[in-house]
Amino acid sequence: MNTIQMVDLKRQYQNIQTEIDAAIKDVIERAAFINGPVVKEFTDKLASYTKAKHVIPCGNGTDALQIALMALDLQPGDEVITPSFTFIATVEVVALLGLTPVFVDVDPDTFTVNLESLQQAITPKTKVIIPVHLYGQCSNMEPIMELAQANNIAVIEDNAQSIGGHYVGQHGIHKTGTMGTISSISFFPSKNLGAYGDGGVIMTNSDELAAKMIKICNHGSEKRYYHEIVGVNSRLDSMQAAILNVKLKYLDQYCDKRRAVAAYYNRILANHVNIITPFxxxxxxxxxxxxxxxxxxxxxxxxxxxxxxxxVPSMIYYPVPCHQQEMFQNLQDRTYHLPHTEYLVSRVLSLPIHTELTEEEMAFIAIQLLEVIEEVKQKSYI
Incomplete structure (x- = not known):
């Protein structure tokens, strides 16, 4: 049996090696490494896949969030609501821009933003809500959008972890990242659609916001050496776009395999007194x-x-919630009690899941987990 990895990118590469190598070779031969034609080819294909009107390439998922916030003409002190149970990137860009993060709780079953907590957090200073589609799970977007629209609040979907997923609502089926005002996607290598380095995109259906974010990504410039607004340098390089172009063809297949792995784990682990499987x-x-x-x-x-x-590797995503991180302690003028978040951070554990797991490996992982739980329980009784 292979050495078990949380994500086995080497085996995944071996299955598509011929296509990946040819795509990389093509970029080198063209020598168009920045903003080359393959970048547009990829963003056009991603737009077709998601049905988003505009897909704007950038350097990584964190940049995508920052650029999205920069495009909304926010002022220092404006409040941005985010769940505390998320990776720090969701919130650090809020503080970086001089905005005020406001943390809300999540549902203990879905791990996504709790609607009651969200509603209670809205004030006249609230300008943005950032729902996080965590672990591949889609937030409950229709009521979030209704709440935002009723209060004239923009919504930025943090879709770093959930590309390929979709939301089934009263108004149809929508790919994650296509329901908010803007959305951000990360192509970090371990993602369901991962590059072989950093990469990201921003998506929107607004022509005005798209034009502005394109400028922001390019030093605030539309015409070279003429800079209309303050921007950044954030680009998806051609090599990563070429790799993503290949892997996009397999995204649904990759997501289906992950769902099959989850279903296998669920069958083995369901109804165990110490385990709550994903909802x-x-x-x-x-x-x-x-x-x-x-x-x-x-x-x-x-x-x-x-x-x-x-x-058997496993990971704890995330051991410290954002509202308890040291970096935010001097920025807060309020005390938080987020019971679901505080409950989850001491109890969540993530098992290996990726596209190359075999049934033998999945069975080994599940059996080891059950045996370790019994060992830990027996030691606690001594």
Missing amino acids: EPPYSHHVYHQYTLILEGVDRDLVHQGLAQRG
């Missing part, structure tokens, strides 16, 4: 960027350590 609400087509369990009645950290000793 899929009817509105969310979960694409399992991570397969994340909740462990009850057993020490999560000891289980994490025990799995590592048996050759």
Whole structure:
């Protein structure tokens, strides 16, 4: 059996090596490394896949969030609501731009923004809501959009982890990242659609916002050496676009495989007294960027350590919520009590999930988890 990886990018590459190598060679032969034709080819294909009107390439998913916020003409002190249970990139760009992060709770079953907590957090200073499609799970977008529209608030979908997923609502089926005012996507290598380096895009259906974000990505310039607004230098290079062009063809297949792995784990682990398997609400087509369990009645950290000793990697996404991070302590003028978030950070554990896992490997992972849980419980009784 292969050494088990959280994400096995080497085996994935080996299955598409001929196509990837040819795409990279083509970029080198053309010598168009920045803003080359392959970048436009990729963004056009991604627009067709998602049905987004505008797909704007940029350097990474964090840049995508920052550029989206920069495009909204926000002022220092304007409030941006985000869940606290997310990767730090969602929130650090808010603080970086002199805006005020306001943290809300998540649902303990979906791990996405809690609507009641969101509604209670809205004030006259609220200008943006950033729902996070966490672990591959889509946030409940229709009520979020209704709430935002009623209060004249922009919505930026943090879609870093959920490309390929979709939302099933009263108004039809929509790909994640196409329902908000703007959305951000990351192509970090471990993502469902991952590059072999950094990369990202911003999506919007607004012509005005698209034109502005294109300028922001290019030093605030539309015409070379003439700079109309303050911008940044954030580009998706041609090499990464070529790789993504190949892998986009396989995205649905990759997501289906991840869903199959999740279904296998669910069958083995369901109904265990110490395990809560991932929940899929009817509105969310979960694409399992991570397969994340909740462990009850057993020490999560000891289980994490025990799995590592048996050759099974696992990860804790995320051990410290954003509202408790040291970097934000001097920026806050309020006290937070986010019970669901504080419950989850001590209990979540993510198992290996990727497109190359075999049934033998999945069975090994699940069996090791069950055995480690029993070991940890027995030690706690001594």
